[in-house]
Every structure is written in C-alpha cells, then in structure tokens.
Amino acid sequence: MSFFGKLKTRLFRSSSKLEEGLDAIVEEGGSAEPDAPDTPPAPQPDDPPVDPAPGSPDATPPFEPTPTAPDAPIETPPGAPEEAPVPGDPAPDLPPEPGPEGPAPVDPVPEDPAPQRPSETVPLTPMEIPPAEVPDAPQPPAEVPSDAPEENRNTGLFGRLFGRGPSEAPVVRRVLDDEMVESLEELLISADMGVDTALRVAGNMAEGRYGRRVSTQEIKELLSEEIARIMEPVAKPLPLYKTKPQVVLVVGVNGSGKTTTIGKLASQFQQSGKKVVIAAGDTFRAAAVEQLQVWGDRAGVPVLTAPEGSDPASLAFDAFGKAQADGADLLMIDTAGRLQNRQDLMEELAKIVRVLRKKDPDAPHNTLLVLDATTGQNALSQVETFQKLADVTGLVMTKLDGTAKGGVLVALADKFGLPIHAIGVGEQLDDLAPFDPEEFAAALTGLEQ
Numbered sequence: 001m002s003f004f005g006k007l008k009t010r011l012f013r014s015s016s017k018l019e020e021g022l023d024a025i026v027e028e029g030g031s032a033e034p035d036a037p038d039t040p041p042a043p044q045p046d047d048p049p050v051d052p053a054p055g056s057p058d059a060t061p062p063f064e065p066t067p068t069a070p071d072a073p074i075e076t077p078p079g080a081p082e083e084a085p086v087p088g089d090p091a092p093d094l095p096p097e098p099g100p101e102g103p104a105p106v107d108p109v110p111e112d113p114a115p116q117r118p119s120e121t122v123p124l125t126p127m128e129i130p131p132a133e134v135p136d137a138p139q140p141p142a143e144v145p146s147d148a149p150e151e152n153r154n155t156g157l158f159g160r161l162f163g164r165g166p167s168e169a170p171v172v173r174r175v176l177d178d179e180m181v182e183s184l185e186e187l188l189i190s191a192d193m194g195v196d197t198a199l200r201v202a203g204n205m206a207e208g209r210y211g212r213r214v215s216t217q218e219i220k221e222l223l224s225e226e227i228a229r230i231m232e233p234v235a236k237p238l239p240l241y242k243t244k245p246q247v248v249l250v251v252g253v254n255g256s257g258k259t260t261t262i263g264k265l266a267s268q269f270q271q272s273g274k275k276v277v278i279a280a281g282d283t284f285r286a287a288a289v290e291q292l293q294v295w296g297d298r299a300g301v302p303v304l305t306a307p308e309g310s311d312p313a314s315l316a317f318d319a320f321g322k323a324q325a326d327g328a329d330l331l332m333i334d335t336a337g338r339l340q341n342r343q344d345l346m347e348e349l350a351k352i353v354r355v356l357r358k359k360d361p362d363a364p365h366n367t368l369l370v371l372d373a374t375t376g377q378n379a380l381s382q383v384e385t386f387q388k389l390a391d392v393t394g395l396v397m398t399k400l401d402g403t404a405k406g407g408v409l410v411a412l413a414d415k416f417g418l419p420i421h422a423i424g425v426g427e428q429l430d431d432l433a434p435f436d437p438e439e440f441a442a443a444l445t446g447l448e449q
C-alpha cells in the first residue's frame with residue numbers, strides 16, 4: 001500500500017472527526033437543493049476585498065508552488081523516477097532527509113564554500129512508490145469554484161468507487177456567515193489545531209466567500225488547501241551532507257518514538273546505500289538499549305552501547321570515533337527523554353554536544369525532536385521545552401495512526417515553522433515517510449486524492 005494509502009486509512013480518526021464535524025456544520029444551517037450552483041452575491045461596498053477564486057487565472061495559487069530541490073541529489077538510485085525530488089516527496093530509495101533550516105542552521109562542511117547546504121541534500125525517501133501511484137504532477141487539489149455543480153466534483157474514480165456520484169442525494173449547502181465561521185473555528189480547535197491556528201484557518205477559508213452558499217465538499221477542499229498552505233513551508237526532508245559522519249542527535253520525551261524512528265531511519269538510510277552507526281545514548285534505561293539493539297539488528301546497523309548508568313557523552317564520543325573509523329556516513333545518537341529533571345537532561349544533552357564538538361565543531365549536524373501525535377496540544381509545549389534544552393533543527397511526528405489529534409501538526413507548523421522531516425504511521429520499518437503537506441491535508445480532511 002502506498003504511504004498515502006496508509007496515511008489516509010490510519011488518519012481515519014482525525015479525518016472522520018473533521019469530516020463528520022464539517023457535515024454537521026453544513027447540514028445544521030443549510031438546506032438541500034438541486035445541484036444548481038449558488039450565485040455569489042453582488043459585492044457590497046463594505047465587503048472585504050474579494051479573493052479571486054483560487055484556480056482562477058489571476059488568483060494567488062492556493063499553495064506555494066512546490067519548490068524543486070535546489071540541487072541535484074548526491075546520488076540517484078538506479079531506476080529512480082526522473083523528476084527532481086521535491087522536499088517532502090517520497091523519493092524512491094533514499095531515506096527521509098532533514099532540512100537544515102532550524103533556528104540555528106549548522107554548516108557541517110566548513111571547507112565547502114557553498115553557502116547553500118541544501119544543495120547537497122538528497123531527499124531522504126524511504127518509500128518506493130509504485131508508478132501508478134505517483135501523481136502526474138504535484139498539483140494542488142484545484143479549488144472547485146463554489147459555483148461549479150457538485151456533480152462535476154465527485155465523479156472521479158474515488159467518487160464512483162464510493163458511490164458519491166451525481167445520482168446521490170441533493171447537495172446540502174449553507175450560507176457562509178459569522179455563525180458558520182464560529183462553528184468551523186470550534187471544530188478546528190477540537191481537532192487539536194490550537195486556538196490561534198484554528199481562528200486563522202477559519203478566517204482564511206471564509207475570506208472573500210461571505211454570503212456564498214457552500215457545500216461540505218467545498219468546505220473540505222478549502223480546509224485542505226489552507227492546511228497544505230500552512231504546512232508547505234515546513235515540509236523539508238532531512239538533508240544529507242558530505243560530512244562523514246553526519247551526526248544526527250535524536251531527542252524527545254520518553255515513549256515519543258525516538259528509538260523506533262532511529263530504527264526506521266537507519267534502515268532506510270542503509271537501504272539507500274548509506275553506512276550508519278547507532279549510539280544507544282539512553283544509558284539509564286536498559287530496556288531502551290535492548291530495544292535499539294533489536295532495531296539495529298532489523299536494520300542491519302551496528303548499535304554501540306555502554307553499561308547501564310554510564311556517561312552518555314562518553315558513549316557519544318566513542319561512537320563518533322567508531323563511525324569515523326568505519327567510514328560511516330551517519331551517526332544517529334539516541335538520548336534519554338526524562339523531563340522530570342530538566343536540569344539534568346539539559347546538562348546531559350549539552351555535554352553530549354560538547355564532546356562531539358571536540359571531534360567535529362559542527363556536530364551535531366541535525367537535532368531531531370521526535371513528537372508523539374497522540375499527545376495533542378502537549379506537543380507544542382514539548383517543542384518549547386526542547387528548544388531550550390537543545391538546538392532543535394527539525395521534527396519527526398510519530399503515531400499519527402490511531403489518533404484523532406493529527407491537527408496538532410498544523411498548529412506546530414504554524415507556531416514554530418520548524419522543518420517537519422518525516423511522519424510515522426505505525427510500528428513497521430516502512431511506516432515512516434517524508435512529510436508531504438498535500439497528502440497530509442487531504443488525509444486529514446478526508447479528501448480523496
């Protein structure tokens with residue numbers, strides 16, 4: 001199954017929550033009508049300037065044009081699709097690549113005069129995408145003008161498959177007014193988007209459309225576009241640098257999915273021909289070390305461990321030496337996630353960084369914060385906390401499967417703008433993929449792609 005397929009199926013709880021909510025909002029104040037489109041009201045003198053309908057020739061595109069990778073990938077796997085990889089696109093066989101844009105971008109290759117580190121990036125693409133599932137072009141779901149007959153929207157393959165063709169019940173439309181916008185805000189807040197983001201998203205959805213009669217399908221499309229617009233700038237795969245070893249420090253609270261993410265990433269890097277070494281830096285939890293060893297075995301990647309209770313910084317130092325001696329491309333360092341004693345954790349992380357910098361002044365080249373989607377709004381405070389503890393350069397969101405709190409990713413993107421490198425939707429090796437904003441928005445809102 002394609003990653004989008006998994007995402008869509010597994011985000012079901014989030015999307016069904018939004019979908020049902022949107023249905024209820026439109027039905028509550030709307031009325032069924034034949035498919036005759038609504039005529040937009042004549043603009044009133046005091047109306048806000050009307051947005052050209054997205055999709056119309058002079059409209060601002062609903063999405064930023066998907067940027068192409070600044071430079072050619074370091075290596076192109078044989079048989080890889082020819083299109084230039086785009087951040088967030090699953091590229092055939094490279095593991096997800098982190099974007100370097102964090103609060104303090106690190107230039108890991110000092111001798112390289114090129115200022116643009118991303119020019120050396122390879123989109124880390126864990127997933128093989130069967131050709132049939134590769135979209136022709138990264139087209140945003142074109143907004144269907146609200147005037148278009150509903151039947152034109154739902155007669156695609158999915159529409160037919162799910163019996164949503166034109167012979168369905170008459171379309172229910174509701175006038176988009178203040179009351180409806182308020183209901184939308186409440187729904188988005190309940191979907192864990194956070195108050196600020198929810199208000200902005202609902203406001204943008206309504207802008208230029210006040211007084212129009214809109215259907216659920218149109219509202220879903222508008223919402224999906226707004227979400228994708230917010231997410232697009234943060235969808236940045238993990239960058240790969242020429243530096244050897246590139247050090248990736250992985251931080252996050254206990255249970256957020258650090259170990260699993262390291263295992264998945266290591267396996268995907270390994271499969272793409274990169275040599276990887278893992279350091280089990282949570283030396284205080286024997287179980288965590290064992291778990292990492294299991295993942296290392298699965299991925300075929302060596303895992304360096306140290307006796308329980310020993311100094312994680314010293315392990316990191318040794319692991320760097322081993323990675324260097326082995327000619328490894330990547331060193332991934334797991335860390336403890338105890339937040340009960342932030343001071344200890346801060347000192348521990350600071351010490352790891354200090355000793356790594358004795359070996360390479362630019363290390364760690366990436367500091368990934370792993371967040372558990374099921375914690376909802378709590379993920380926001382975890383970002384704030386870890387930004388104080390470490391120089392977080394990017395995020396990985398795990399456990400998007402089976403949670404109704406997927407909307408928190410939108411709030412994170414809106415609030416922090418940190419690159420989202422990858423998302424996890426399960427416990428298997430291939431359940432991690434680069435973050436694709438359009439797929440995510442479609443899956444979250446229950447739109448078919």
Ligand SMILES: Nc1nc2c(ncn2[C@@H]2O[C@H](COP(=O)(O)OP(=O)(O)OP(=O)(O)O)[C@@H](O)[C@H]2O)c(=O)[nH]1
Pocket residue numbers: 252253254255256257258259260261282288291336337398399400401402424425426427431
């Ligand atoms: N459903 C689901 N479970 C996940 C995902 N990622 C991780 N998990 C599970 O979450 C649990 C915790 O994951 P770990 O990788 O051990 O988390 P950790 O941050 O390393 O935790 P500590 O070792 O306690 O610091 C495990 O049971 C994983 O299998 C995901 O994307 N989806």
